[in-house]
Amino acid sequence: MGEIARARRLCWWMLTSFLGLLWGGMALSALAEAGRGAQPWPLTAVSVVAAAGFTVLYLRLVSAVIESRYPVRQVVLTGVLAVATAVTGGAQPFGAGMALVVWLSVVAVGGSRRRAFALGVATTLLGVALSAAAAASGWWHLLDMPDARGPGWLGAVVVANTAMYALLILASVVSNRLWLWIYRLAVRAHEGMEAHARLAVAEERLRFARDLHDLVGHRLSAIAVKTALAVRLSEGDPRAARDEMTSVNGLTRTALRELREAVRGYRRLDLGAELASVRGVLEAAGVRCELRLPYREMPEEVAPVFAYAVREAVTNVLKHSAATFCAITLSFTAERAELEVRNDGAPAREPADERADERDGDPGNGLEGMRERMAAVGGGVTVRHGTDGQFIVKAVVSLPIPG
Known part of the structure; x- marks a missing residue:
């Protein structure tokens, strides 16, 4: 949400930047009129007060418009x-x-483009009419020089002001509509x-539910069939019933082992399928994904472990960052295997803040579970924030894995 807050602040500043042109223009106009000795000070004071009130309300209006509210x-x-500012200031x-x-x-x-065009035309006509009236009355007219009042001078002023109003309105409206759209x-x-x-x-929850169904459902169905058979055989053929119950015992142990593996996340995932899956999810979320893989297949003993780590790290990227790219690097030697997931969109944090999170029991983005699972196979996980806003997760496992 930090990125969105910064985008909102930038949009607010851009939409309010035209206030600088207003106050700068009023100041230059007043100085020019004062230099000619024709400054209408009472009207100047009224114009400044009206402009100050306009500025206060305008700032609030900008905030409302950014939030898609239009208080009539x-x-x-x-x-x-x-209008009061323009009328008393010469327009x-x-x-x-x-x-x-x-x-x-x-x-x-x-609003719509048609509505914006209609408002632009109406505002241009109003501004030109007010400026022409001010010029005709003899005050607040910068072009009102002794040698400027000739035949058709007022028409020339109207044409010039019409062009200037149209240009300013077109530039300001298009610019602000573009910034708000962005x-x-x-x-x-x-x-x-x-x-x-x-x-x-x-999807992860559904996958886990399917895994449990595939594991437990099949084993329990087999156990139910064999126990029913053992019951039927117990009267006429105790030896066969005992054999069936022995088989049931083996099925039960196997089901328990597989269930523990599924719950602990140690089922043998397909690393290649997992990489393809996370790449598709990242790119669907607008995150450019780069896979940097070794030319050989990862060792069979470490591939399922890294498949889980990749899934966990990419879920962390999607949930807790405003990433635009994510690079997944896999490498291995005879002694060790490494996985690195690097993404942008994560503001750098001080080491003291990370230690405080650990003391408070906040594992941060599900990474603590990854540390526990990697530790179970003799590996480790390191996390660091880069100075350029990158977040790096690195998992290292010594080879061969014990057991």
Whole structure:
């Protein structure tokens, strides 16, 4: 969720960045008017107060829009303050009129393109009308120079402001719609990864249930048949009944052994099938998977152990990271075999934090179970966080495995 929080924060900053253009434009416009000695100070004060109120409500509105909420009352009140800012500030596109553009840049991001286009046209017409009225009245008009008032000067101002308003509105709306689309796409991708992780866990439970059924169901059926036969033979042929019960005893011991192996995770899994399975799950979750395998088959004694470790490590990747890639490396010599699972999307942690988790009994991401299972065959598991946001799990087993 850290990645999603950072994406939300970046989206918020991008959607609020146009406020800098508003305040910067108002400041430059005021300085220019003051330099000409035509600064309407009462209107300036009203415009600044309206812009301050607009800014406060706008920041709240951005947060609501990012969360896919569109409070109508807040939208309307923010729009009223934007109009008040523009009216009292001269409504110049790169001045107080920027309040109209900033307001539209957020209001138009959540609806359809047709609605955004209609709002853009209406805002452009409103901004041009307000700026033309301010220019005609003689205040807040930067182009109002003594030699600028000639035939058609007001029409030239309208054409220039129309072009500037249209350009600003197009750039701001398209930019904000793009940023909000990217953020929501990231949220959906993260939710998809969580769904894949839940699916992987559910599939593992189903697989375990099938294993139990295959093991226990078959053995119990055979035991039931042989005990019924022994009962029938007990009166007429005690020797045959005894032989059947001896067979039942062997079946019972075998069933108990297989059940313990299934519960403890030591059934002989197919390493090749497991690697293909986890690769498919990772790529379905949008995680690029690289398999780095030896040119020879892994030793038969260590392959089932590493198959379980791969399954556990990849489940950990899906459930507890925002990974974009995962590399699985297998290697072995005559003395030892190694498995390494490396993925990104895990923030680095201090060693003191990891020791604290161990003292508190938090095994972290199911890795403690892997340590126990590897220890049972004389192996070990090491975990470390890389400085580049990578998470590395390495399992090492000495060969040959005792027993």
